[in-house]
Amino acid sequence: MLSINNLVAEVEGKTILKGLNLEVKPGEVHAIMGPNGAGKSTLGNVLAGRENYEKTDGTVTLDGKDIFELEPEERAAEGMFLAFQYPVEIPGVSNLEFLKASIDAISKYRGVEAPDSVSFMKKAREACKAVNLDQNFLKRGVNEGFSGGEKKRNEIMQMMLLEPKLCILDETDSGLDIDALQVVAKGVNELRSPDRAFVVVTHYQRLLDYIVPDYVHVLADGKIVKSGGKELALELEKKGYSWLEQEVA
Amino acid sequence: MSDEVINERIGKDYKAGFVTEVDSETLPPGLNEDVVRAISAKKGEPEWMLEWRLKAFEAWKTMEEPDWAHVNFPKVDYQEISYFSSPKSMEDKPKSLDEVDPQLLETYEKLGIPLHEQEILAGVAVDAVFDSVSVATTFREKLEEAGVIFCPISEAVHKHPELVKKYLGTVVPVRDNFFAALNCAVFSDGSFVYIPKGVRCPMELSTYFRINEAKTGQFERTLIVAEEGSHVSYLEGCTAPMRDENQLHAAVVELVALDNAEIKYSTVQNWYPGDENGKGGIYNFVTKRGVCHNNAKISWTQVETGSAVTWKYPSCILKGDNSIGEFYSVALTNNMQQADTGTKMIHLGKNTKSTIIAKGISAGKSQSSYRGLVRMSPMAEGARNFTQCDSLLIGDKCGAHTFPYIESKNPSAVIEHEATTSKVSDDQMFLCQQRGIDPEKAVSMIVNGFCKEVFKELPMEFAVEAGKLLEVSLEGSVG
Ligand SMILES: Nc1ncnc2c1ncn2[C@@H]1O[C@H](COP(=O)(O)OP(=O)(O)O)[C@@H](O)[C@H]1O
Ligand SMILES: [Mg+2]
Numbered sequence: 141m142l143s144i145n146n147l148v149a150e151v152e153g154k155t156i157l158k159g160l161n162l163e164v165k166p167g168e169v170h171a172i173m174g175p176n177g178a179g180k181s182t183l184g185n186v187l188a189g190r191e192n193y194e195k196t197d198g199t200v201t202l203d204g205k206d207i208f209e210l211e212p213e214e215r216a217a218e219g220m221f222l223a224f225q226y227p228v229e230i231p232g233v234s235n236l237e238f239l240k241a242s243i244d245a246i247s248k249y250r251g252v253e254a255p256d257s258v259s260f261m262k263k264a265r266e267a268c269k270a271v272n273l274d275q276n277f278l279k280r281g282v283n284e285g286f287s288g289g290e291k292k293r294n295e296i297m298q299m300m301l302l303e304p305k306l307c308i309l310d311e312t313d314s315g316l317d318i319d320a321l322q323v324v325a326k327g328v329n330e331l332r333s334p335d336r337a338f339v340v341v342t343h344y345q346r347l348l349d350y351i352v353p354d355y356v357h358v359l360a361d362g363k364i365v366k367s368g369g370k371e372l373a374l375e376l377e378k379k380g381y382s383w384l385e386q387e388v389a
Numbered sequence: 390m391s392d393e394v395i396n397e398r399i400g401k402d403y404k405a406g407f408v409t410e411v412d413s414e415t416l417p418p419g420l421n422e423d424v425v426r427a428i429s430a431k432k433g434e435p436e437w438m439l440e441w442r443l444k445a446f447e448a449w450k451t452m453e454e455p456d457w458a459h460v461n462f463p464k465v466d467y468q469e470i471s472y473f474s475s476p477k478s479m480e481d482k483p484k485s486l487d488e489v490d491p492q493l494l495e496t497y498e499k500l501g502i503p504l505h506e507q508e509i510l511a512g513v514a515v516d517a518v519f520d521s522v523s524v525a526t527t528f529r530e531k532l533e534e535a536g537v538i539f540c541p542i543s544e545a546v547h548k549h550p551e552l553v554k555k556y557l558g559t560v561v562p563v564r565d566n567f568f569a570a571l572n573c574a575v576f577s578d579g580s581f582v583y584i585p586k587g588v589r590c591p592m593e594l595s596t597y598f599r600i601n602e603a604k605t606g607q608f609e610r611t612l613i614v615a616e617e618g619s620h621v622s623y624l625e626g627c628t629a630p631m632r633d634e635n636q637l638h639a640a641v642v643e644l645v646a647l648d649n650a651e652i653k654y655s656t657v658q659n660w661y662p663g664d665e666n667g668k669g670g671i672y673n674f675v676t677k678r679g680v681c682h683n684n685a686k687i688s689w690t691q692v693e694t695g696s697a698v699t700w701k702y703p704s705c706i707l708k709g710d711n712s713i714g715e716f717y718s719v720a721l722t723n724n725m726q727q728a729d730t731g732t733k734m735i736h737l738g739k740n741t742k743s744t745i746i747a748k749g750i751s752a753g754k755s756q757s758s759y760r761g762l763v764r765m766s767p768m769a770e771g772a773r774n775f776t777q778c779d780s781l782l783i784g785d786k787c788g789a790h791t792f793p794y795i796e797s798k799n800p801s802a803v804i805e806h807e808a809t810t811s812k813v814s815d816d817q818m819f820l821c822q823q824r825g826i827d828p829e830k831a832v833s834m835i836v837n838g839f840c841k842e843v844f845k846e847l848p849m850e851f852a853v854e855a856g857k858l859l860e861v862s863l864e865g866s867v868g
Contacts, residue, residue, distance in 0.1 A: 188819075188823050189822070190819050191815060191818075191819065211822070211827075212819065212822040212823060213821075213822045213823075213824075213825050213826060213827050213828075216822065216823050216824055216825040217825045221823075222823050224820065224823075226816075227820070228814065228816040228817050228820050229817075230817050230820070230821075230834075230835055230838055231838055231839065232837070232838030232839055232840070232841035232842075233834050233835065233837070233838035237834070238821075238824070238834070239824075241821075241824075241826050241830060241834060242824040242825050242826055243825075245824075245825040245826050245827065245830065246825040249825065281838065282820075298824065302824070302825075
C-alpha cells in the first residue's frame with residue numbers, strides 16, 4: 141500500500157529525513173518509535189504534503205501512485221489520514237460542518253455520491269460514541285476549547301467517520317490518561333481490517349499493549365535504524381534508544 | 390499556505406458587474422443651485438422640500454471633506470459627477486410591475502432579486518432603486534392592510550408630507566457632516582418606512598440599490614419610523630457594474646424607534662470594489678444613525694464586502710431610559726480595498742445598554758479599520774457597553790487597525806472592550822487540506838466561522854447569502 145524508498149526530505153533548508161525506507165502492506169500495523177527530534181512528525185508531514193516540508197530525493201507511492209504528484213487534499217481523498225500530534229482549533233466552524241465539507245470533497249474527488257445529511261449525521265453520532273465524545277462536540281467549533289485528550293479523541297472520531305485506507309497516528313497517545321488511551325485504542329482496533337493499514341508513531345510501549353503492531357521500527361536521525369516484531373517495543377522500553385545509536389555507529 | 394502563494398493568487402470575481410443598456414435621462418455633471426432645483430423639479434417636490442435642499446446646499450458649500458479616516462484616495466471632484474440619473478422609461482411612472490421596463494426587471498433578476506411578487510421569497514417586500522429612482526416596490530397592498538407604509542421616499546414627500554416633515558433630518562441633522570449635507574441637497578430616492586403604534590411588520594422589508602449609469606453618484610435617503618411598541622426588520626442590498634472610474638455613493642439613513650419599538654436594520658453591501666490594481670470601484674461614504682426612545686432597541690447588522698473605499702459608522706443615540714443599541718459588523722477587504730468602519734453608541738438615558746461585535750477580515754493589500762466611539766453621558770446612570778473587535782488577516786500584505794474611543798462621564802457606567810488579531814494559520818489550512826478540503830473552500834470556511842456571531846444576527850436567507858458573498862469576495866485569495 142505505502143512504499144517509501146530512500147526518502148530524503150528537508151524543512152527550511154535543513155535535512156531531516158536522510159534516506160528512509162518503509163514498506164506497509166494492507167492490513168498491517170506498523171509502530172514507529174524513536175527519540176525526540178528524530179523526524180517522526182516530519183515523516184507524517186512529508187507524507188501528508190505539508191507546506192515547507194520538501195522531498196529532495198527518493199520516492200513514495202500510495203497504491204502505486206506517486207504521492208508527490210498530488211496536492212495534500214488529493215492525498216487525503218486517496219485515503220491518507222493523518223491524526224495530528226497537536227490538533228489545531230478552527231473557531232466558529234463546527235465539527236459537523238467541517239466533517240461534512242470533508243466528506244463532500246472526498247466523495248467528489250472519488251466521483252461518488254456524498255452521503256445524505258441523515259446518514260451522515262447517524263455515522264457522526266456513532267463515531268462520537270465510539271470514542272466517548274458527547275454529541276455536543278459535533279456542534280462545537282473544531283477543537284475549540286477542547287482539552288488535550290478531547291482533541292486527540294476528536295482526531296480518532298474523524299478517522300472513524302472518514303474511513304481512510306492509510307491511517308497515520310502521530311503520538312495520539314501522548315497526554316492521554318489510561319482510560320482515554322483505551323478508548324483511542326478501541327477506536328483503532330475497530331477500524332483494523334484486511335484492506336486498511338496503520339502507521340502509529342508513539343513514545344510508549346503502553347499504547348502497543350492495546351494496539352498490537354505487526355512491526356516495530358526505530359527512527360533515529362532521519363532513518364529507520366532497526367525493525368522488528370512487537371517484542372522490539374518491550375526491549376526499547378527497558379533499554380532506551382542509546383544502545384541502538386551505538387550499534388549504528 | 391505560504392503568504393507568497395496567497396498573495397500571488399489574489400484576484401477577484403465580481404458577479405454583479407454587468408451594465409444594463411437602458412436609455413437614461415442624466416443631468417450633466419456639476420453641482421450648483423440650479424442642479425438642486427432641477428432635481429427637486431424632476432420629482433415635482435413641494436416648496437418646503439426644495440427650501441430644505443437649498444439650505445443644505447448652502448451649508449455644504451461651507452463644509453470640508455473629512456480627512457481623519459484611515460483611508461487614502463484621490464480627491465473627489467464634485468463638479469465631475471452627475472447628480473441625477475433615471476431610466477427614461479421611468480419618466481412616466483409605471484403604476485404597476487407590469488408597466489416596469491422588462492430590461493430593469495431583468496437586471497434585478499440577474500442579481501438574484503426577482504421583483505414579481507409571486508416569485509419573491511415569501512415574506513419579503515422589496516423596494517428597488519435603480520440609479521436615482523425607485524423602480525418598484527412590492528407587496529404594498531399587503532403591507533397597507535397592516536397600516537405599514539413602505540414606499541419610495543420621493544413618494545412619501547407627496548403622500549405623507551406631515552411624517553416626512555416631522556422626522557426628516559431629526560436624527561442626522563443637515564450639517565452633521567460633509568457627506569450628509571451633500572446628500573440632503575441632492576438626494577434622489579430611497580425608502581420610507583412607517584410602522585404604526587403596536588404593529589409588528591408582517592414581513593421583512595428590503596431595498597436593493599443599484600448604480601448603473603457611469604459617472605453618476607447615488608445619494609439615497611432612507612427614513613424609518615417605528616411608532617410606540619412596533620417592530621420592523623429591514624434589509625438593504627447594494628451592487629454596481631464594474632467601471633474603471635470611481636463612483637460616489639453618499640447615503641443617509643435615519644431610524645427613529647419610539648418607546649418600546651424595535652428596529653433591526655441589516656445591510657449586505659457589495660458595491661463594485663474596483664479591480665486588483667485598485668482601478669475603479671465605489672466610494673461609499675455613508676451616514677447611518679438611529680435614535681432610541683424609552684425601552685426601544687435598534688440593531689444594526691452589516692456585511693460589507695464591496696466598495697473601493699468605505700467610510701461608514703452606523704450609530705445609536707440611546708436617548709430613552711433602558712434603551713438598547715447593537716452593532717454587528719463583518720467588513721471584508723481584498724486587493725486594494727480600504728474600509729474605515731465602526732459605530733458610535735451615545736448613551737444618554739439611564740440603564741442603556743450597547744453591544745458591539747465587529748469582525749474585520751483583510752486579504753490582499755487591503756486595509757481595514759474599526760473605529761468606534763462609546764460615550765457615556767453624565768445622565769447615563771448604570772449604562773453598559775460591551776465591545777469586541779476581532780481582526781483576521783489573510784496573507785501578509787494587508788493591514789487591520791482598531792481605533793476605539795471611550796468617553797465616560799458617569800462613574801456608574803461599565804465599559805468592556807476586547808480586541809484580538811489573528812491570521813488564517815498554516816496549521817488550520819493544513820488540517821483542512823489533510824481532510825480533503827481544497828484551499829479556497831478552507832479559507833472561506835475559516836472566514837465564515839470567524840464571522841459566525843455576526844451572521845447569526847442576519848435574517849436566515851440573508852445569512853446564507855452573506856456566506857456565499859464572502860466566498861466569492863475571497864475567490865483567488867489563496868493558492
Ligand atoms: N517547521 C519546522 N521548522 C524547522 N525545523 C523543524 C520543523 N519541523 C521539524 N523541524 C525539525 O526537524 C527535526 C525533527 O522534528 P520532528 O519530526 O518533529 O521530530 P519527532 O516528531 O521525531 O520528535 C527537529 O530537529 C525539528 O526541530
Ligand atoms: Mg513529533
